Amino acid sequence: MDLLDDLAARGLIHDTTDRTALAARLAQGPMSLYVGFDPTADSLHVGHLVGQLFLRRFQLAGHRPFPLAGGATGMVGDPSGRSDERNLLDLETLRHNVSRIELQLQRLLDFSPGPNQARLVNNADWTEPVRLLDFLRDVGKFVTVNQMLAKESVKSRLDSDNGLSFTEFSYSLLQANDFRHLYEHEGVELQAGGSDQWGNIVAGVDLIRRGLSKSAHAMTHPLVTKADGSKFGKSVDGAVWLDPDKTSPYQFRQFWVQVDDSMVGRYLQMFSLASMEEIGAVLADHEAAPERRVAQRALASELTRLVHGDDAESAAAQAATVLFGGDPTMASADALAAVAREVPSSERPAASLDDLLTTLVDIGLATSNGDARRTLQQRGYRANGVQLDENAQLSAIAPLHNQYLLLRKGKANHHLIKIS
């Protein structure tokens, strides 16, 4: 199975420029491709993984990936898929975001020297020095406003009451210029991205054709959605980030473990680097006994390893085993230490535990005393596996290994107290 067929089988191809031409080019030998990531936040999130993994898949197939940090495009803001104008980020924030994102862009790819070594680029490097008049002559002249107005992202904004600033209107020119620059100077022949990027990507293809009289390729993947069609990658507390300081490896792994059955097959195909045959085998296992959640576990382990490394993955897995494995009183001291690192935890004096409501609020398992009281009435809390009621005394519960109190709200919210 060649690369294109594999991508298609995984449901990763939304659109491409001339498919047979692209297939022919890929068959000829290694090529370079790029995917851009704008620094709209100080971390990438799980939604960006598809793009990152796209680069990885191509690299594994012998091609050369260029992850691009949008230091320049991030200053302008992409109007695609947005109903209103973005707030511009100040320079300091932007620079900080770029530096964080660049670290993450280096995680999934192989940067060691070789013919298909990955290379990180930042479009600010070639965009900032360009003078306005040169830009208008060298880029603007090749693009008609008629064409730009025809773009879906522009049209919808023109029809809305919010309007569209000239700045955002110009966004696709910058991105088109990126593609041209990389084509001309780095031999990058393909740009990939989410389906919302199609317009911006083909703007680059057009620019290369008109400005350089060459032909380049474009490919987009479908945007990932959840079973109910809502936005993918949002958990209760917001986005699921790739930065371990924003979303711990444990939370990251749990996000994948808790994926719906109805979506897990699709996610495996889209996110896993395992072959379609291997994925098929995992899914067969899963369907034979869905309650074992083999597919979710496979997905969670692989991605946590990719993003956070082997050690973080095994610590997260160990913690999950204690938290969801049944009787916490059986957990080893080592396992509890792992839990302490992965789950919100605190150290409190034994005497403070007598005030149950205050304790629950302090450790974040309730938003107010009233909330704590209600949840207690509904029997929503457990401490070391024992269900609590309104009159429960935490001091009456035997601590694990003489020092730990593992509190649980509902099924998946935990807090570990170390008694001092």
Place this chain on the structure above:
RNA sequence: GGGUCGGUACCCAAGCGGCCAAAGGGAGCAGACUGUAAAUCUGCCGGCUCAGCCUUCGAAGGUUCGAAUCCUUCUCGGCCCA
């Protein structure tokens, strides 16, 4: 600048002088059933020292025994006119 309609809890949205901490829906939380899934059912969903009290309906004043509801000013947003 003129006119007009509107700003209600996390979001959408009823309410238009007392029975309003405020209908309904969504989201969220807990329980039952389960498989760290989905669906379904039940309860909760401003705060507190919780059969009561306190603070809320853009902001500030006012009318009234009593205001989310009426009046004034301000403020923000939509639409129409200039």
